[in-house]
Amino acid sequence: MTDAPLAADPRSHGLWERTAPPPPPTTPLSGGTQAEVAIVGGGYTGLSAGLHLAEAGVRVVLLEGMEIGFGGAGRNVGLINAGLWLMPDDVPGILGEIHGERVLRLLGGGPREVMALIARHGIECELTTSGTLHLAVGKAGKEEIEAREAQWQRRGAPVRVLSAGETAAWTGARGYAGALLDERAGTLQPLAYARGLARAAIAAGVTIHTRSPVQACDASGKGWVLRTPGGELAAERIIVATDAYSTGPWASVRAEQLHLPYFNFATEPVPEALRATILPGRQGCWDTKEVMTSFRLDARHRLVFGSVGALRGTGTAIHRSWARRALAKLYPALAGLGFECEWHGQIGMTSDAVPRLHRFADSIIGVSGYNGRGISPGTMFGRVLADHLLGRLPDVDLPLPVTPMQSAPWRAAKEAWYEYGAQAAHLAADRL
Structure with a gap:
């Protein structure tokens, strides 16, 4: 069982490592094993995908190079935001009308699904459900949040602009020209949420091996063999969920961001x-x-x-x-x-501030590039990948187009x- 700190750097995870419940017991991969689906990465996307697949009866083994929540899942602010960083009306212009509106619907409901997962699995993660405030600085900031309000309200979202006086009362701080209240959103302890997802995934049947970085991935028969320092994992299909901290065979995901x-x-x-x-x-x-x-x-x-x-x-x-x-x-x-x-x-x-859906090879798929919105999109795209592998979500209905890998210049x-x-x-x- 691993009980080491998340990283040697004391400034890597700070308050979240200090206050999160302990992680579930895990061990490094040792020897050979098999799975229907291998998942690489123990953050929100990988854990969500594993949980949803295991609940459907799929044999899943998850490999994490360090510890659960080592990457962005254990370091972020802890805001459960809806949507993307972009203005809502900009998303269809980037992804096309069909995919753009699909993504907005999917991620607009993301906080609700995160909160439902927390309730269903009894995850202790300091959840609050009172919304978030996007604070306007000056006239330009006020115009920005008013545009966001109008664009989200056209899509039926419960958002509204607060006046400067209301914002002062809601925050206790003065000087802001207003704020956009998003009632869909909330906050949580991000590392505690990741560890709670891991516990739920293990309870559903997922095998998680930490301290097991994937060093190679080779085709073998009808599937793939993943090699770590301590063992090998044979799998029919692979989900790559390594995102901004990617190394090894999928270091190209890091290079794209x-x-x-x-x-x-x-x-x-x-x-x-x-x-x-x-x-x-x-x-x-x-x-x-x-x-x-x-x-x-x-x-x-x-x-x-x-x-x-x-x-x-x-x-x-x-x-x-x-x-x-x-x-x-x-x-x-x-x-x-x-x-x-x-x-x-x-x-x-990413270059256009939208996530990427990649097919790295036959039966190897992944989503990455959350642009500062990891909690809700990571959870949602984990479910999307699971539904896709289960045959519930065909290619034609995916919320993102499949795109080729491109390194950031x-x-x-x-x-x-x-x-x-x-x-x-x-x-x-x-x-x-």
Whole structure:
């Protein structure tokens, strides 16, 4: 059984590793084994796919190179958002009318399905269901959220714009021009959710092997053989669910995406006297700035405060100093409140900000590229992949078109620009 920390880097998973329930017992793959479906990757997509397949009676073995939730599933902010990052009306223009509206319907209902899975399997993950607030900064921000409101309302979504006064009351912060309240959404403890999905998948019959990175994938008869340092797995079909942290045979998934670094700081618990005025409804928030800020409360009243950037090298001190200044500006009463944890990860960004559906070879399929919206889309596309392999969802009804793999041009240079550009922005921002 593995009981090692998720990573050697203490800034990899921060508060979430500290407060999540323990993972279910797993072991590395040793020797040879077989499955109808092999899943590579122990994040939301892989775990959701495995759970849905096993519930339908399919023999599933999941291989995770590190530990459950090691990638984005254990590092993100914990917002259960509906839809994509894009404006809703932009999606059909990118994917075509049929696929675009399918994706919007699928992901518009994503938070509801995440919440239903949590309830059905009794997953302890600090779930809140009171929505999220997209906070408008200035006139341009207000126009943006008003456009989002109109586009989602035309599709029947329960979203509405709050005035500046309402936004101040809902957040306890002043200075925002308004906010878009999305009643479909909520928050959770992201690593706890991943570990809960793993427990549910194991209970349904999935075998999960952690510390089992796939080093090779070879055709064999009517199927495939996956090789890890400790063993081999023969499978008829494979789901690739490695996304932004991909290595090995599917490192091309990583190469297709730009890594946008994102960090979070978790404060000490907000003093009890202030809890009635700071996010009293416990909505998760993010703003309309290009270098955005996000914040939310966890179950123990810590404020989780984040933005674009990596906590390494010169970035650690720059972003920490900015976070203290920005938090004091947003909530003057919290000036001086200490930070308990700090961590960062990588958001995988595709060139057009929509996910990718790839067929890597005969009987090998995967979805990747969630562009900062991993919880709900990862869960939903895991179910989609399961339904497809079960024959319930034919090619013609898939929510995404199958596209060829394409490497992101100038990837290293653009990623350096993101990281050091965020440092430059935070070095000067929010000085009192």
